[in-house]
Amino acid sequence: MQLEQVLKQLKEKGHKLTPQRQSILKILMMSKVPMTALEVRQKVQKSHPRVSLNTVYLNLLMLTQMGLVIQTHLQNRTASRFEYQAEGSHHHHAICLSCGKSICLDHVPEPKAGKPEEDPGFQILGHTLEFYGYCSSCKKAS
């Protein structure tokens, strides 16, 4: 999806197109690797030196809730990473419990048996599958 379309989509949902927000979005859309909140902030600071980390987190949350960004948790290791999710580019992750490395998977391997092609030696121990959205009571409220 192009930037213009995404901005339009945000506006339709009642979100304001602040300069900081647009900068964050552009940075995520252009990055080829998932980024931490701190990395995003450092890039944003080039054009908006006073941007707060809080603003970055709030925008990452909003974009996640819009389904435009995916957050990957590194299974109890350091900072989580955020990644723009272009339409049709949905994919999953294999995360090393030892070094925290996150490997993008184009295909879903057989749980507990598969070997991701990106790292054929990867030993899968388990997996988590989390769906997110809105429960019935929250949907009513909004």
Next chain:
Amino acid sequence: MQLEQVLKQLKEKGHKLTPQRQSILKILMMSKVPMTALEVRQKVQKSHPRVSLNTVYLNLLMLTQMGLVIQTHLQNRTASRFEYQAEGSHHHHAICLSCGKSICLDHVPEPKAGKPEEDPGFQILGHTLEFYGYCSSCKKAS
């Protein structure tokens, strides 16, 4: 799996069976709902008043890496929760982006279309699937 068997399994992997660790494990195995680290600590403190939160986190991490515990992240909301994963009881979660409620799923719904039976009104917006284990280089090192 029974407590005794789990303890045996830990021992085989070279882990020591400290009283704190056994307490944490028992609490997780008996709990019917996923617990936060703080909640676990509060229960442990009844028998070990001086237990540190750090110890709780370290044990939760170790148990996660053993595949005995599942950590659910509440998509950017407050504390994550930990749940003992009995053999054959593997299941997934639906998490509300608004209130953070976590619903356990016995079956995997159709992504972006399904309605979990536990909350037929739940609106699924997206999902994350993360495999964890050990990458080839870390496997060699150990």
Next chain:
DNA sequence: CCTATAATTAGTAAAATTATCATTTGAACT
């Protein structure tokens, strides 16, 4: 039973993430 060793613990500090709130600002409407 005693010793040696590595794992674990508790304490502390640091880092990551979320909450709160006063102020600012984009957007819609005059």
Next chain:
DNA sequence: AGTTCAAATGATAATTTTACTAATTATAGG
């Protein structure tokens, strides 16, 4: 252009999680 209002920002504090280290302890072996 001016006004209004809700959303967003930045500052700060609080909470959650991780990192580091010295002291303790479970366990294996003598």
